[in-house]
Amino acid sequence: LTPAPGCCVKKLTGLVAATFTPLTAEGEINLSVIGPYIDYLIEKQNVKSVFINGTTGEGCSLTVDERKQLAAAWCQHGKGKLEQVIVHVGCMSIKDSQELARHAASIGADGIAVISPSFFKPINADALRLFIKEVSAFAPDLPMYYYHIPSMTGVALDAADVLNGIEQMIPSFQGVKYTGTDLRDLGQCVCYSQSHNWSVMFGVDEQLLGALVLGVHGAVGSTYNYLGRIVNQMLAAFDNGSLYFYYYYLCSAGFDVSVNKQVMSEVSGLAMGPPRLPLLPCPVSKAQAIAQKIKDFSQGH
Numbered sequence: 001l002t003p004a005p006g007c008c009v010k011k012l013t014g015l016v017a018a019t020f021t022p023l024t025a026e027g028e029i030n031l032s033v034i035g036p037y038i039d040y041l042i043e044k045q046n047v048k049s050v051f052i053n054g055t056t057g058e059g060c061s062l063t064v065d066e067r068k069q070l071a072a073a074w075c076q077h078g079k080g081k082l083e084q085v086i087v088h089v090g091c092m093s094i095k096d097s098q099e100l101a102r103h104a105a106s107i108g109a110d111g112i113a114v115i116s117p118s119f120f121k122p123i124n125a126d127a128l129r130l131f132i133k134e135v136s137a138f139a140p141d142l143p144m145y146y147y148h149i150p151s152m153t154g155v156a157l158d159a160a161d162v163l164n165g166i167e168q169m170i171p172s173f174q175g176v177k178y179t180g181t182d183l184r185d186l187g188q189c190v191c192y193s194q195s196h197n198w199s200v201m202f203g204v205d206e207q208l209l210g211a212l213v214l215g216v217h218g219a220v221g222s223t224y225n226y227l228g229r230i231v232n233q234m235l236a237a238f239d240n241g242s243l244y245f246y247y248y249y250l251c252s253a254g255f256d257v258s259v260n261k262q263v264m265s266e267v268s269g270l271a272m273g274p275p276r277l278p279l280l281p282c283p284v285s286k287a288q289a290i291a292q293k294i295k296d297f298s299q300g301h
């Protein structure tokens with residue numbers, strides 16, 4: 001029995017660090033940093049997946065051989081620690097991308113991603129799909145993600161057009177890393193991906209909250225290298241609705257200036273004092289109960 005496409009794939013979700021490439025002072029790749037880098041991401045940032053050799057990793061400024069060495073080091077040091085190592089294989093020459101895809105499969109990477117070539121550009125979505133297919137053919141068992149980043153490639157085809165029908169050409173296709181601000185296109189990618197169980201990973205870190213509303217499954221970005229812990233808390237609050245639960249609780253507890261002022265006193269420790277008549281002071285016990293909810297919320301309970 002041939003498994004249905006995507007049935008055995010670990011779905012890419014949550015926060016993924018788009019990693020930097022450590023270099024020595026002389027400008028050579030510094031593989032010795034990768035082991036400690038992985039421990040730092042896991043222990044200090046609670047980030048367990050990486051996207052390597054991408055934009056943040058200066059992938060397009062590295063040689064094919066350097067990219068292979070880096071990919072091998074991330075996979076080797078990440079084995080048993082990282083959940084997913086996604087290797088970006090985009091290059092100007094399809095031959096180089098194919099070689100990197102083949103290599104990624106041989107070292108046990110969890111997935112590959114590819115940008116559009118940007119000197120000779122695909123004329124339409126058909127041409128880009130064909131390019132992605134021919135790269136994927138060198139790693140047919142690895143999940144393939146289209147890396148949409150028009151600000152860097154200058155290829156402004158709608159990502160949703162690229163996705164349309166791609167599953168018929170690339171059985172291993174698993175989604176899109178969307179580094180763009182066109183929310184209509186992003187929303188269409190999310191809709192199309194639902195029926196294929198693909199991942200739409202957002203790549204504009206400063207707009208992540210907005211993209212979550214559209215239903216993206218996670219995010220790949222540079223700032224999660226050092227802000228992962230905080231952004232993970234935001235994702236958890238968004239996921240379980242606790243942020244809204246808190247506001248709901250607050251409103252249902254009878255929310256007015258008196259309550260608000262007393263809650264501020266309780267939470268901040270600053271003496272806001274009572275409200276002025278005709279407002280009546282909020283009972284301290286009520287404000288304390290709300291303050292406790294806020295404390296629980298900020299501690300992730």
Ligand SMILES: CC(=O)N[C@@H]([C@@H](O)[C@H](O)[C@H](O)CO)[C@@H](O)CC(=O)C(=O)O
Binds near residue numbers: 019151221
């Ligand atoms: C253009 C760019 O570099 N975008 C970053 C963002 O993480 C970006 O650094 C962040 O949103 C700050 O602008 C990522 O989307 C890039 C990325 O994931 C990668 O390194 O491949």
